[in-house]
């Protein structure tokens with residue numbers, strides 16, 4: 001008799017959905033049956049899973065009958081609409097959108113950091129924002145060792161964080177630039193090729209963007225540090241994969257650069273990559289395709305006696321989305 005779970009991937013044609021399919025295969029997640037969903041535009045297309053072509057289905061309650069676990073990465077509006085329906089059909093939902101992250105009844109989980117949170121779920125578990133995951137991974141061991149009192153984080157975020165349209169836009173603009181053709185932004189508010197755009201998500205009245213406030217609120221929820229002061233700046237950069245974050249963290253107890261390096265080296269899911277004499281430091285091209293977040297450029301803060309500053313890079317489609325979601329599913333199975 002076949003063993004394993006019936007697993008749904010909603011948003012299976014997208015950047016995060018495609019990566020979820022690959023990670024389920026790589027980690028040999030016990031899938032008995034895979035059901036793939038996307039928008040109605042994609043019904044009739046197929047996605048590859050386990051060496052087979054799986055047809056994309058239309059999202060409707062009946063299609064989720066018998067599903068044990070659903071990974072959702074079709075966007076926040078879609079999650080708001082579909083996740084309650086999928087739970088009602090009997091499945092547990094691991095949602096990669098921002099729809100439920102700050103709901104007090106929904107655990108927001110990074111398995112290396114707050115695995116205990118999964119126990120409280122009521123059908124939906126949320127996967128944090130990709131930049132938040134990459135940022136909190138090195139913050140957690142610092143917080144445990146010295147209690148964080150302040151965080152300043154500036155991100156350099158890849159276009160694939162904006163999905164397949166973001167990837168296509170950087171590719172098309174780069175080719176147009178090389179041909180000397182005019183560039184017209186479609187998905188991003190400005191040209192992204194050979195540019196940086198300090199604007200991800202809508203601006204709020206205080207001048208911070210939605211993406212920046214996700215980093216603030218989600219960091220506090222995951223670290224269970226409700227009042228932690230966080231100053232965020234998030235920037236879209238012309239890189240295909242991997243988010244990089246320059247972080248300065250202050251702690252109650254001084255943590256030296258050496259101690260921070262030891263803490264990072266020992267933390268599961270982090271890899272210390274810090275040998276400036278040999279030009280070794282994390283970069284998107286080093287980290288792409290990896291599940292670990294790489295930390296380097298670790299040094300003491302020149303402007304604060306209890307600050308440490310460093311550079312962390314993570315593949316945001318993997319640890320920032322799909323790997324983290326599949327790790328949550330693995331926790332549920334334990």
Ligand code: A2P
Pocket residue numbers: 010011012013014015016017037038039040041042059073074075078162163164165
């Ligand atoms: P589709 O390919 O049919 O548009 P990305 O984040 O890479 O842009 O991917 C978004 C994913 O969400 C895709 O799989 C996309 O499917 C899916 N999607 C977008 N809009 C909807 C919708 N209204 N209902 C269901 N799935 C959607």
